[in-house]
Amino acid sequence: MDNEIVKGMSSMLQVLTKQKRLKQWINEIQPISKKGRLATYIPQLGTANPDALGIVICPLDGDVLAEGNTSTPFTLQSISKVITLALALMDHGPDKVFSHVGMEPTGDPFNSIVKLEMMKPSKPLNPMINAGAIAVSSLIKGKNADEKFERILDLTRKLLNNPGITYSEDVYWSEWETGDRNRALAYFMRETKVIEGDVEEIVSLYFKHCSIEVTCFDLAQLGYVLANYGRNQRGEQLMPADVTRVVHSFMVTCGMYNGSGEFAIKVGIPAKSGVAGGILASVPQKMGIGVYGPALNEKGNSICGVLLLQKLSEAWNLSIF
Structure with a gap:
């Protein structure tokens, strides 16, 4: 038998085996969604099917x-912080961005205001918490909030290889009507000179990019670009390699909220979660992964998604450590 045919059959068998294993893991893990909860503090997110995975x-x-x-x-919710951080770095470079936001992980919840009051200077600890992402959003170039959002949306469409990407107006207005904690963070940061400009415009931009709507396929494509150091499947350089390294570093240290340390030990894959249930994962030089499971654990991460990535990492030896 021709060697190429043998190789093709072997490759197909491997794919089928992996596909069967994925299905088995999902069937095993999916019932655990009953132990999680939806992010009902954003009312529109409470309409999701908690059993989805x-x-x-x-x-x-x-x-x-x-x-x-x-x-x-x-x-996307907080997964959008990866994209806005990348865009801000491309707009200004690291020195400017990190004069407004720090580089350190936090043990506090993602929407905490405590560290802002305690730290000197009073800038957010990192770009993956809400305060940090709001500060980063304020740095995006554009003459107004609409132009800034169009630039975020344009980059998102390119990174996800999906020109149809848009945002959910229902989720946006749900966040707008209930986002007082985020407004408080923003007003505090304006008072301490971390951000400048109209707070309501900045917060609106933040809510809007959190409301960008995607699927697992979109997240996997974004993970692919990051894993390939900024290049898409056509070989186009969509972001500089040094930006992807910064993004990967924050995903490892801060990407899973205050569960990032445990995730790094048990899974060991750069990842960023969002409270709608998505998890973006990127294994450098290997693969991009998109996961969806809206039932959350106590840290705000997909309870089933975390377990699924743990099984995947262990079985395929994906940990970067």
Whole structure:
């Protein structure tokens, strides 16, 4: 038998085996969603199906694997912080960005105001918490909030290889009506000169990019670009390699809220979660992964998504450590 045919059959068998394993893991883990909760403090997020669970894996060299609720739309929420950080770094460079936001992890909840009051200078500890992301949003170039959002949306569409990406107006208004804690963070930061400008415009921009709607396939594509140091599947350089290294570093140290340390030990994959249930994961030089499971654990991460990534990392030896 021709060697190429043998290789093709072997590759197909490996894909089928991996696909079968993914399905098995989802069936095992999905019932655990009952132990989680939806992010009902943003009312529109409370309408999600808490039992949903899906994963898409986009290897740099190999076939895409997908299993479960992979086409269900959900909003990026805090995963959008990865994109706005990248854009701010491309707009200004690291010195300017990190004069407004720090580089250190925090053990506090993602929406905490405590450290802002205690730290001197009073800038957010990192760009992956709400205060830090609001500060980063204020740095995006544009003559007004609409132009800034269009630039965020344009980069998002390119990174996700999906020109149809837009935002959910229902989720945006749900956040606008209930986002008093984020407003408090922003007003505090304006008082301490961390941000400048109209607070309501800045917060509106933050709510809007959190409301960008995606699927697991979109997240896996974003993970692919990060894993490939800024290049997409066509070889186009969408962001500088040094920006992807900064982003990966924050995903490891701060990407899973105040559960980042435990996730690094048990999973060891750069990842960023959002309270709509998404998890973006990126294994440098190997693959991008998109996970969706809206039932959250006590840290605000997808309870089933974390377990699914743990099984995947252990079985495929994906930890970067």
